[in-house]
Amino acid sequence: MAASSPLTDLDGASTPASFHTAANSPNTTADTTNITSPDHDDDRKQTYYKTKDIPHVLKQSCQIHLEEQMYLPAIELLGSLLSDAGERQQPDKPVRVPPPAQISLLANLSIHPAYTSRAPEQTNLDIAAESREYLRTLLNKVGPINADFRSAFSFRQGQNSGRWARRNSREFNSPGESDGGGSLDSFDTADNIDSKWSGNDHSIWRRSSDFWTVLGWAFRCSTTHPHRWVHWKAWLEFMIECLEKDWEERLAQDEANFQAELSNGCSESGSQPKCLYPLLQQSLLVQYIDDLRRDRKRVLHEVVRALLAFADDENTADNTYYREVFNKETVLHTDKSNKRKHSQMAAVDLENDQFGDYLDDWDDPVSSDDDKTKSFATPGLSSVRTSRRSRGRSTTAKSTPFSRPGRAFDVSPTTSPNPFRITDGLADSIPLRLRLFRLISACAFYLSSDILCKTQDLYDLFTSRLKSLPLPCFELFMSLDHVSDNGLPRFIYVSLLRYLAQSFTPRSAPQPEDVDPETDAENGISQTMLRECFLPFPAKTVVVEDNAKFSLVLENMAWCLFQSGSVDYFDGLKWAVDKGIEEREKKVKKGGNKGGGGGGVAGMTAEKMGREVLERSAASLRAFVTVVEAASLVDVVMDEEEDGDSITVGSP
Template structure:
């Protein structure tokens, strides 16, 4: 890999400042200024290269991306760039001093000051993916950057057996006491879908963030009002730190304050905090089962697995239970799913409640289990396997055909989509069986 070389990197506050520029609306979706848009893109590329070449821990990115430290700046000790060897795993303490950068985008307009925590940003970003696509395009690249940092940092701490000290562990700790309600909030953030309740809980980070660019006339007036000289050596970013207007004034209401007034749902109002060993897949079942079929399919039968085999198997079993109630399927409570268990307890059954959507979900989960067994060498081609899979395909088709309920409008379209998903799933399972034989 070559000889390790020293890397010159700035203090932490500059990383946090640049991370804000990559997504702040004044540098992205609320300006026509090409110079500012270029600054946001350059900031993103710089952070990506630092994460790739120096690493999140060696560079200090993991400390710069901590919401708590960013909100509590302290006195400056060092404004000069520091030199670190890229192979040195010792984390040197650096003072976080946002005030050393003369820009409100490093202080009161900083992402790390505006957002409640990481999960509030995740929820808002995914809300944008549905209702504000112009903002989602920017939040998407920010999330990708942070997820790369989280993954690399987590892997590094796993090697040292210090996962509790990772940035991801810190993000989890930021939501408060661990328990069922906490896990529900994380799931609501991950599954934020732009609905009214989701937008109420995960709202915009910056005031009027979703508005379009200002007119050229307004921008020119702002520039003429006050243009400062850039002095990068002394941390003076000129008019990049003074784009004030009545609607964007720091004195304007901070959206963070609204989060404290959000009312919890009825199911979250009770104090049901449990110990750490409570079953996480109960939460998965609660949130994943009602999802629309297309999104549900991505979670339970992904093109690229995102869970290890044991975790995926456990999650599928939890999701099967409510759907197979009343179907005659035997209850299976063990952790390991073998081919025999697959043939006897899952493959040959339809959803207990009927309806195209539930049966399509059962079909997709049966397919996912079959593919899981195949990938891990736990299945062999034999007559009993084909008979179980073909029986399941047949009974699910019959269940939908003889449902007896007439549907119109959206429900009819939903059932039509479910039928197509179920048939496509059946064809894929037949292809797997053909390969096995």
């Protein structure tokens, strides 16, 4: 199936609100054959303050505070500069922003376990919260380009802590050129912070090779490590917002520059000029995609794999592929409740620089590799077992600056979580996954395929992976609740439904391009297409879970049509719904106990759940027919009353 209208055939102009909206194309309204036309909203463009560097004295003061681990005073000083900008109410006057090295350190502190899940004291938690709040304020006031987040949030695994390396994965700016958001080659080595939190051992930007490995591990935590997911969720929400605003701002600038060139008559060729989006090619998202190409990884597969990373029996490969970002990350800190006796205290001799145990672990919330983990508790493991493992491996387990945590501290649960159990963390992660998919879809649409891939390839692979998910996870992705202005646009949701529906439909079913070529050309769905191509048919296989998933897709397609006002009642609609329900029931009966979950208890559980979902979805489809019929009767009555001049109904 060819991906089309809102995905590939538009002229490339777009508003930041939707990523794929054709601002220069006719604004077609939703009708009975097309519900994929996105809304237009040109009033959501955000303006940011201009910026300039912090004065040298203040910059040095902040750097000293950060190097001496006096983080709260440093954040307070930086925050006062932003607060002053808001109080002045002078958008034309530049705002003072710190160098990327300082922004990078604060972003690391906001997620490091020593300041979040393993914080030894409340002050550390305050530092993480204040860092995150300052970065969000900086993002909202000056924007990601002016703050140079592209440089601050670049991954540099394996590089020396005192050096910011050049990147050569793509044709980034030449020295002296500007990309609209700072160049990675413009760093002043004097801005580097001499701190272990900026080094290879404890910095997220150096312990990880790329953004997607971090993303995969964070999504794994949503199902297996809820105490870490609480903090990863906040960090991801900020990073995704950075990616979105960076993309929106660059897209708006590219289109404004292109329109200015057209109005100035810069293009004199006979062919239709095309915007090449040079600033989008320098976006933070493209930089993260380039990291995969730099490491010679399969870009599209790595991106989709990270978006759909789980930790369950259905996807055990991810359990070893996405490992802890920080050393002993999932280990919890416990307070030392036993007070030392006076006789056991070390000697204190200030003249000879002997401070007893007053400075023990004062500036190092993270235990060293030699620690016997006496002050840490591992979730899911008893203290006796933890102590035994520590004694057995303390002499051999030694990590290198760039190595992943040793198995001694890989605290995955002793038993894999039930793949049919939906956790709160998993449910919370679905909107974040879809927001990122929206960005990836925009990248495939606007930029050339050599950056990422063709749009059709992205949808093919993403829907293929969606189909393989356990039924409860699949049902979460299909929820109409994700369709919103701030979530997944309706036309992208419709395209996902189309790809999924056609992947389930048997070959004997009529093809959408033959039934409704106009809507098919726009990759949309229509009442005619739904009735003749999808509703009356079962899934290709006899597996209960596949038929349940197909029924969920059809259910959401139907209600999506109804919400758009693009469906009317007719006798053939009820027949198509009843015929499909009957065919799917026959199909699963023919399959016997093939539930899609293998043999044994897991297979029986999958079959039971599949039959429950199939029955519930069938009831929803029948309710859809009833609601459409009732709505059509109301419309008829209102039309008759309008004709009789008894009631006048105006357009909304």
